[in-house]
Amino acid sequence: MARGNKEIIAKLEQIVGPEYVSNEEANLIPYSWDLTWAEPRMPDYVVMPKTVTEIQRILRLANHQKIPVIPYVNATNIGGLCVPEEGGIIMDLKRMDQIIKIDPETCYAIIEPGVSHAQLSAALKATNPQWEGFEFSKGFEFGWGVHPASASVLAMAINHGIGHLNGRIGINSQLLSSMEVVLPTAEVVKLGSCAYSDSWHSFLPLPRMDGLFTGWMGTTGIVTKLGIWIFPIRPYRDVLTIAAASAKDITKYMVHWRHYSLCDEVTAVSWWLAQIPITFPYKEKPKDAPEFFSYTVISGWSEEELEYKRKMWKKVVQEEKARGTQLIDFEYPEEAKRGRTELPSRIVGSTKNYSKSCGGGLAWPGTFAPCKSWPILYEKWKEIYIRHGLSPATRFTDYQGAHYGMLRCMTPFDKRNPESVKAARNAMVECVRAGIPLGMLPYKPPVEYMNELNAAADAGYVYLMTKIKDMLDPNNIMNPGKLGIR
Numbered sequence: 343m344a345r346g347n348k349e350i351i352a353k354l355e356q357i358v359g360p361e362y363v364s365n366e367e368a369n370l371i372p373y374s375w376d377l378t379w380a381e382p383r384m385p386d387y388v389v390m391p392k393t394v395t396e397i398q399r400i401l402r403l404a405n406h407q408k409i410p411v412i413p414y415v416n417a418t419n420i421g422g423l424c425v426p427e428e429g430g431i432i433m434d435l436k437r438m439d440q441i442i443k444i445d446p447e448t449c450y451a452i453i454e455p456g457v458s459h460a461q462l463s464a465a466l467k468a469t470n471p472q473w474e475g476f477e478f479s480k481g482f483e484f485g486w487g488v489h490p491a492s493a494s495v496l497a498m499a500i501n502h503g504i505g506h507l508n509g510r511i512g513i514n515s516q517l518l519s520s521m522e523v524v525l526p527t528a529e530v531v532k533l534g535s536c537a538y539s540d541s542w543h544s545f546l547p548l549p550r551m552d553g554l555f556t557g558w559m560g561t562t563g564i565v566t567k568l569g570i571w572i573f574p575i576r577p578y579r580d581v582l583t584i585a586a587a588s589a590k591d592i593t594k595y596m597v598h599w600r601h602y603s604l605c606d607e608v609t610a611v612s613w614w615l616a617q618i619p620i621t622f623p624y625k626e627k628p629k630d631a632p633e634f635f636s637y638t639v640i641s642g643w644s645e646e647e648l649e650y651k652r653k654m655w656k657k658v659v660q661e662e663k664a665r666g667t668q669l670i671d672f673e674y675p676e677e678a679k680r681g682r683t684e685l686p687s688r689i690v691g692s693t694k695n696y697s698k699s700c701g702g703g704l705a706w707p708g709t710f711a712p713c714k715s716w717p718i719l720y721e722k723w724k725e726i727y728i729r730h731g732l733s734p735a736t737r738f739t740d741y742q743g744a745h746y747g748m749l750r751c752m753t754p755f756d757k758r759n760p761e762s763v764k765a766a767r768n769a770m771v772e773c774v775r776a777g778i779p780l781g782m783l784p785y786k787p788p789v790e791y792m793n794e795l796n797a798a799a800d801a802g803y804v805y806l807m808t809k810i811k812d813m814l815d816p817n818n819i820m821n822p823g824k825l826g827i828r
């Protein structure tokens with residue numbers, strides 16, 4: 343069965359060619375849902391452009407006809423962000439998959455939206471730094487998360503994605519250097535140093551207009567090229583592990599250790615997140631098992647550098663134990679350690695690790711919170727989760743500099759059972775409501791979280807956000823409904 347309007351389909355076919363457009367229900371169904379609790383909703387068309395000019399032409403048509411446009415690569419965002427609120431055109435950007443440039447001298451890459459983590463990581467590993475006298479390193483890296491390796495680097499980075507360099511260098515949206523955007527009204531703009539020359543190395547010292555397109559979830563324009571900083575791979579790496587009796591104990595250790603800024607990442611997972619797959623429904627933790635398990639990745643240019651970092655880490659652990667912090671010596675199995683250093687990974691980001699035994703649903707509350715709120719919110723969230731029959735499969739990860747970090751609860755649920763879906767959604771919304779007053783801000787927020795955020799927000803903030811959205815997207819065609827402001 344066909345959806346939408348024949349004239350629109352004919353126009354879209356003229357733009358991208360008939361093989362890259364469809365309004366057939368059978369082709370649209372995969373675009374109508376994601377892993378989260380979002381109600382499946384059908385788009386009317388899917389279109390797969392290859393060039394910036396094609397995107398411009400599609401947006402002109404969409405403005406003229408006032409049809410929503412939803413930017414889409416793999417829809418693994420865990421926020422229902424690519425599920426259309428009001429039908430319209432799914433703009434699937436997978437065909438725009440060129441790594442346009444890797445500059446090994448100035449250490450940046452330029453990528454299109456369809457470039458996957460697996461693709462970019464392979465290309466970066468095969469590129470050596472080129473600077474006279476610098477011969478330490480083989481290959482480059484970017485911040486790889488624990489997401490599916492097939493997901494888009496660009497879509498992750500512009501939505502404040504979190505990768506394995508977050509402790510040392512910052513989250514991925516702090517590693518952007520320039521961008522090209524097609525505005526909702528179809529003009530093409532360049533932001534950052536690329537607006538002045540062919541060099542895509544930096545947004546600074548210009549006004550940070552890239553902020554109009556980062557964290558906006560495809561509601562303000564289509565980013566068609568992105569400059570990202572890349573980093574020479576350090577040849578020495580180690581993973582140090584410790585467990586703790588409580589969220590309070592693990593937080594004390596993590597924040598103390600992070601003040602030295604010596605690690606690439608420090609993460610802790612609750613007992614429930616350490617299970618593969620996560621227990622669903624809720625299962626009690628064995629009494630003698632630690633509540634949290636933590637790993638920290640250190641890297642360096644020599645064995646001596648690594649040894650120094652190990653020494654400092656041991657000092658922190660000893661000092662914390664001496665203060666009464668209940669830390670428990672614990673070794674991760676080698677395979678689990680490899681999972682933390684060999685990213686992007688087919689194993690770690692595998693959705694089935696999280697939800698294979700329970701019916702395919704996956705979502706999370708979180709993810710940015712001040713570290714001092716972690717243990718308080720963990721205890722609140724744990725009570726909420728257990729009350730709803732869910733496992734508090736929680737992760738803490740420190741972001742650069744002990745200011746704040748990830749507080750997230752990976753939540754599998756049974757998509758086949760409406761009661762399970764409802765319980766999971768209610769639990770997660772309740773967690774967000776409890777978290778906002780303590781500084782927690784959800785990232786890639788589903789509409790339900792946006793509503794909670796907007797209700798709590800400073801009125802001037804919502805006013806400005808609405809004004810910017812209206813200015814950039816006067817016909818409200820870009821992923822409408824996701825910001826909860828209309």
Ligand SMILES: Cc1cc2nc3c(=O)[nH]c(=O)nc-3n(C[C@H](O)[C@H](O)[C@H](O)COP(=O)(O)OP(=O)(O)OC[C@H]3O[C@@H](n4cnc5c(N)ncnc54)[C@H](O)[C@@H]3O)c2cc1C
Pocket residue numbers: 412413414415416417418419420423424435455486487488489490492493494495496497498499501502503504505559560561563564565566691692693696821
């Ligand atoms: C098991 C699991 C683990 C995960 N772990 C992590 C993690 O460790 N770190 C992390 O950051 N994420 C994680 N994620 C989330 C997600 O996988 C990543 O953010 C991913 O890179 C998103 O890519 P995608 O291709 O699925 O994007 P999509 O979901 O297709 O798009 C994401 C958003 O960006 C918008 N968008 C897409 N392309 C453009 C464009 N060109 N211009 C403007 N807007 C655009 C979309 O409309 C949507 O709002 C995880 C997901 C899963 C399922």
